[in-house]
Amino acid sequence: MSDSDIIQGLEKDLGGKALELANPDRRRVFLKVAPADLLAVVTLLRDRYDCAYLATISGVDKGETLEVVYHFASRAANINVRTEVAKASPHVGTICPVIPGAILYERELQDMFGLVIDGLPDPRPLVTPDDWPAGSFPLRKDWKYERPEERIPGGKS
């Protein structure tokens, strides 16, 4: 299937659910959907477009909203699905029932961006340590780190 075949197929199958559809480069398709349609779209991609392989899930902090991009790869092209949620209520449904390998990526999103993934089979934090303060999400744009002043014990400071 070439890129244009994929774009036409997606327009036909998704209809109104596809909010944006772009093909900026050879073998790269970007698709935007609403958070409520996410699971249905992912199931469709897995069944009909040979997208059983999820490369990763990226989060982007866009100020007022958080954008979540799911990167799928089929033999024909890379199909990237994005949704956007408001920072005030950052809830997204999990896609683990369809793609079991997504579990670690979704846990990382929870730690780093403060997204709440509903329905995760294992909602523990992945990369932050046990005594990490709650509410502190490192990859948000407004998170800053102040380096503590270096004190050498027993020496000149």
Place this chain on the structure above:
Amino acid sequence: MAALRTLLYILVYPGILFLFLYSTFCEWFDRKAYARLQNRMGPTHTGRFGLLQPIADFVKLMSKEDVVPNAADRGMFNVLPLVGLAVVSTAALLLPIWNFDLAAPSVTSFSGDIIVLLYLLSLPTLVMFLAAWSSTNLFSTVGGTRVLTMLFGYEVPLFLSVLSPAILANSWRLAEIAAFYQKKPLLILPNLIGFGVAVIAVQAKLERTPFDIPHAETEIVGGTLTEYSGKKLALFRLMLDIEVVVSSALLATVFLAGFPGGGLLGFVQLVLKTLFVIFLLSLIRALTSRIRIDQVVSFAWKVLAPLAVLQLLIVILLKGFLK
């Protein structure tokens, strides 16, 4: 005079001093052979050709801090290295090297001493298990259970294969067995299968690759000796080295016709024959990879034990034939 000779025997040759120096020399030989087989240098800088390396390691370990974990059983933990060392050194005294009279049995050479020697050589395994158990560390416990599981595998083939030449020589006394094969060297040949089985079983007893499962570094950190450090670890390593020497000397006595020729010639023969056996052990160590514990037991019972029984059968038939 006899008392002085016995004292010399216990303390100097082949007693503690000789064992210490000779076992470190054998460890150097083993490490050098292993390294050269792997296209590396091995010990090179300490002393000429790196000969002093094992002694340097021993001295370094003796000078390090000795840490005893809080939860460990203090009494056992502290005393076990000395017990192990005592056991293997006593085993060395029973070897027919110097102070024995073929006609008159004495304390160090009597009928049945081959059984005593084998028994004394299986005690270090028990010592290692108790060391692991008294360490109360998770990794040591797993190592300790593995040590005992291996014991179920290799003990029987070892006993059977070592006793076959004894049966052929019609005696249970090491000195007499060695004398028998010195008189009839051709009779060494029917015992070759037993020799092979014994070498493999000894490799398992000494916990060397492919049987170094109890202290597999990449799996259970240190295994049985995880919690030992400093002087205790030095004494344990010395015990393992002396065990290597005693086991290879046992194999040389029983399969390769002992060490005839009295003081000096006997010493030369001792060195040559034990180094030959140790070279075989190093060869096996360099050529194979570690196998799993269940594979050890199944290998021992499916391959080694039948071969040892076969050897026994050959010896019995030969004995009947020779009569």
Place this chain on the structure above:
Amino acid sequence: MKFQIPIGPQHPALKEPISLRMTVEGEVIRDADIRLGYNHRGLEKLAEEKTWIQNIYLTERICGICSHSHATCFVQGVEKLMEVVPPKRGLYIRYLVAELERVHSHLLWLGVAGHEAGFDSFFMYTWRDREVVMDLLEMVSGNRVHYAINTLGGVRRDLDAGQKAKILEGVAVLRKRSEYYFRIGASEPSFVARIAGVGRLSKGQAESLCAVGPTARASGITRDVRKDDPCAVYDEMDFEVGTADSGDVLGRVVVRVKELLESYKIIEQIIRKLPEGPIAVRAPRKAKPGEAVSRYEAPRGENMHYIKSNGSEKPERLKVRAPTLANYPATIEMLRNGFIADIPLIFAAIDPCICCAERVVTLVDVRSGEEMAVRLSDLRRRAAGRGPNALPKRNAAWPL
């Protein structure tokens, strides 16, 4: 009787800190749990504050063994954003270094697999051969690791005729020795007994858990970015994708040795077909706004970078997904119902590059006033008990 064995964060089997908690019953593992986060360095956040050129330096240091793969993946994506097309000669040299790095990484892995299985002689031999590749890489780029040969728009160093001849010589020697290892790996009985049937991952499991690289290829899935999503050089080269059907550690050894032999073929083709011309073009300071997804076949699997630009000279978002992270769910599946003795082998079989898999911020809050390095203060705080303001631990039953 079940009890839990902690493997890590410090353990002789692991080259980098990671915590695996195994629930065992006798010698059989019933369950496994992976805890990440010991090796975080805050690279994704740091990348947002550095310019595009500085970020090449940063992405190269994500890992030591697969450094070139991260740098190349990043540079590929940024060149697409900036609409810069590097000259052919530059591309050929870039992927020549990539294949040499693949050879070096696979030889290293063969040695590590041998060491974890207890086969130290194999370990010594393969690492001796690795020296040949490291010398070639030093001759080409000046460094044994962190080659620093990429730049936006091409490469930084050129190859002359003498270097090309030396590379071909080195590859000939290595090819003979790799064929020897193929025979050993497949026929030395104690080694095969150790690794056959260990860490089995069926094809269906590998697909649903999104495994990548040799881990997936050993289960029969032909997934290789060099064939699926080829960039300029790979679709002009003639090579096969190595797969195996057994899905265990032996299959992974076989796949990696097959890849070694294919890499030698590719290197020879690159050297013979190397075109003349410049090695780099000038790239602009700022990238046009947009986003790019860049994929690259690192020695461990598929490396994926997602780069988003907002028209300035610094990236808006850089997301790195290293192959080892993608293989963790598959690893947990492989560890279930295995033996304790197989833990290091199974873990080493996915070729873990743990520092690749963890890059997000973890500079631990030093509220208690400790000024020492992160990990030490973390452990110290745990050992000394909790302070009055400390938050309740989320994993309270952690045995450490």
